[in-house]
Amino acid sequence: MWEECKKLQEELVRMRRELHQIPEVGDVLPKTRAYVEGKLKEYGIPFTENSHDSGLIAVIKGGKPGKTLALRADMDALPITEENEVDYKSRHEGAMHACGHDTHMAMLLGAAKVLNEHKDELCGSVKLFFQTNEEGSRGAERMVNDGCMDDVDAVFGTHIGCILSKDLPSGTVVAVPGCCMASFDKFVIKVKGIGCHGSTPEKGVDPINIAAHIVINLQEVLAREIAAVKPAVLTIGKFNAGVAYNVIPSEVVIEGTIRALEEDVRQELAKRIGEISKATAETFRGSAEYEMIWGAPPVVNDAKMAELAADSARDVLGNDMVVDHIAAPNMGGEDFAYYLMKKPGAFMFLSSADPKKHTDVPHHNPRFNVDEDVLWEGSAVFVRIAERFLAGKQ
Ligand SMILES: [Zn+2]
Ligand SMILES: [Zn+2]
Structure with missing residues (x-):
C-alpha cells in the first residue's frame, strides 16, 4: 500500500x-x-x-x-x-x-x-x-x-x-x-521597587539591582539544586528596565523560558523561580510578582x-x-x-x-x-x- x-x-x-x-x-x-x-x-x-x-x-x-x-x-x-x-x-x-x-x-x-x-x-x-x-x-x-x-x-x-x-x-x-523533546514554558517576573533620582538610591528601592540579583540567583537552581544527570535549561531572554541614565525606575519586567525532560524537574524549576524571585526582592526591600505561562509537557x-x-x-x-x-x-x-x-x-x-x-x-x-x-x-x-x-x- x-x-x-x-x-x-x-x-x-x-x-x-x-x-x-x-x-x-x-x-x-x-x-x-x-x-x-x-x-x-x-x-x-x-x-x-x-x-x-x-x-x-x-x-x-x-x-x-x-x-x-x-x-x-x-x-x-x-x-x-x-x-x-x-x-x-x-x-x-x-x-x-x-x-x-x-x-x-x-x-x-x-x-x-x-x-x-x-x-x-x-x-x-x-x-x-x-x-x-x-x-x-x-x-x-x-x-x-x-x-x-x-x-x-x-x-x-x-x-x-x-x-x-x-x-x-x-x-x-x-x-x-x-x-x-523537552517541555517548554514561559515565565514573567515583575520586580517592583520605588523610583527616585539616580544620585540618591537610599530614597527609593532600586528594582534594576534586585532584578540583576534575581537573574544570577535563578541560575543557581540549575547549578546546585537539579541533578546533573537531569537536563534542564533556564534562559532569561527579556529584561526591560529604565528610561534614563540617572533615574531609578519603579519596575523591571523579566521574561524567560524553562525546558526540562522530566515533569518533576519542570515543576521544581517553576516553583523555585517564584520562591527565589520573591525572596530576593524582599531581601533588598522590594517585591516581585511571578507568573508561569505553561506551554507543553x-x-x-x-x-x-x-x-x-x-x-x-x-x-x-x-x-x-x-x-x-x-x-x-x-x-x-x-x-x-x-x-x-x-x-x-x-x-x-x-x-x-x-x-x-x-x-x-x-x-x-x-x-x-x-x-x-x-x-x-x-x-x-x-x-x-x-x-x-x-x-x-x-
Ligand atoms: Zn514545528
Ligand atoms: Zn516551530
Missing part, C-alpha cells in the same frame, strides 16, 4: 507549495482550513470542524472492525516575513511557514488519500488530526480536552526539517523510545510504538535511513506531547537538511526551507504505520 505514495510525490510538492503561499498564524486559519477541507472532499473523506479553532478531524473508516489509529499534522505558520526568493513564496505579508507545517499537512493528506483508497482492506479506523497553533502550544491541548483521543488506541506524528541535527542526511527518519514516546514507527520506516527506506536511538533529546518543545499524555504513540523526525539545496537553515529562520524530495517518505511512513498497527503487528 505504502509504495503508492511514491507516485504522489508531484502532488505532494504541489500541495505543499500551495499551502506555503497562504500561511496563517495561531488559532484562526480560514484559508488553510478551506484548503485542507477541499482536498478531503476531493478524496471523499468525511471530517468534522473543531468548534473553538480552525482545526478539524477526518476519519477513514476501515472495511473491517479493529483499532483506531490517529495521525497528526499541524497547520499554523509563524509571524515571520519570508526571505526565500522562490516562486511559491508566502503571499501573506508578515507570515511564513518557517517550521515546515505546510509539509506536514501535505504529507498527511497524501497518506489519507492512499489509506482511503484502500479503506476496505483496513481493520479499524484512521483519524486524521489537523490542528492549529502548535507554535503557541494551544492547538493540541484544546483538541485533547475536546475528547479527540478518547476513542484512539495510538497516535503518531512527524516533524520535518533539521530539528535534531543538520548533519542527518536528508530523508533520514528518527523514531526513538522515551523522551525526545515533555514529548515522551512509548517504547513499543517508537519501535513500530522505526520498523515501518525501515520497511519504506531501508535500515540505513532510520535512526532509532539518539545520544540526547532535543531541548525544543512540541505540543504533540498532549496526545502522548493520553495514549501511547510516537513522534518522529524526518530530516530534510541538504546543504547543497540550502535546506539546512534552522527552523523559524526567514530563509528556512525543506528538501521537497522527502515528502513522499513522510506519507509512506504514515501509511506503513497504519498497515502495521491496524494489522495488529506490533
Whole structure:
C-alpha cells in the first residue's frame, strides 16, 4: 500500500507549495482550513470542524472492525516575513511557514488519500488530526480536552526539517523510545521597587539591582539544586528596565523560558523561580510578582510504538535511513506531547537538511526551507504505520 505514495510525490510538492503561499498564524486559519477541507472532499473523506479553532478531524473508516489509529499534522505558520526568493513564496505579508507545517499537512493528506483508497482492506479506523497553533502550544491541548483521543488506541506524528541535527542526511527518519523533546514554558517576573533620582538610591528601592540579583540567583537552581544527570535549561531572554541614565525606575519586567525532560524537574524549576524571585526582592526591600505561562509537557514516546514507527520506516527506506536511538533529546518543545499524555504513540523526525539545496537553515529562520524530495517518505511512513498497527503487528 505504502509504495503508492511514491507516485504522489508531484502532488505532494504541489500541495505543499500551495499551502506555503497562504500561511496563517495561531488559532484562526480560514484559508488553510478551506484548503485542507477541499482536498478531503476531493478524496471523499468525511471530517468534522473543531468548534473553538480552525482545526478539524477526518476519519477513514476501515472495511473491517479493529483499532483506531490517529495521525497528526499541524497547520499554523509563524509571524515571520519570508526571505526565500522562490516562486511559491508566502503571499501573506508578515507570515511564513518557517517550521515546515505546510509539509506536514501535505504529507498527511497524501497518506489519507492512499489509506482511503484502500479503506476496505483496513481493520479499524484512521483519524486524521489537523490542528492549529502548535507554535503557541494551544492547538493540541484544546483538541485533547475536546475528547479527540478518547476513542484512539495510538497516535503518531512527524516533524520535518533539521530539528535534531543538520548533519542527518536528508530523508533520514528518527523514531526513538522515551523522551525526545523537552517541555517548554514561559515565565514573567515583575520586580517592583520605588523610583527616585539616580544620585540618591537610599530614597527609593532600586528594582534594576534586585532584578540583576534575581537573574544570577535563578541560575543557581540549575547549578546546585537539579541533578546533573537531569537536563534542564533556564534562559532569561527579556529584561526591560529604565528610561534614563540617572533615574531609578519603579519596575523591571523579566521574561524567560524553562525546558526540562522530566515533569518533576519542570515543576521544581517553576516553583523555585517564584520562591527565589520573591525572596530576593524582599531581601533588598522590594517585591516581585511571578507568573508561569505553561506551554507543553515533555514529548515522551512509548517504547513499543517508537519501535513500530522505526520498523515501518525501515520497511519504506531501508535500515540505513532510520535512526532509532539518539545520544540526547532535543531541548525544543512540541505540543504533540498532549496526545502522548493520553495514549501511547510516537513522534518522529524526518530530516530534510541538504546543504547543497540550502535546506539546512534552522527552523523559524526567514530563509528556512525543506528538501521537497522527502515528502513522499513522510506519507509512506504514515501509511506503513497504519498497515502495521491496524494489522495488529506490533
Ligand atoms: Zn516551530
Ligand atoms: Zn514545528
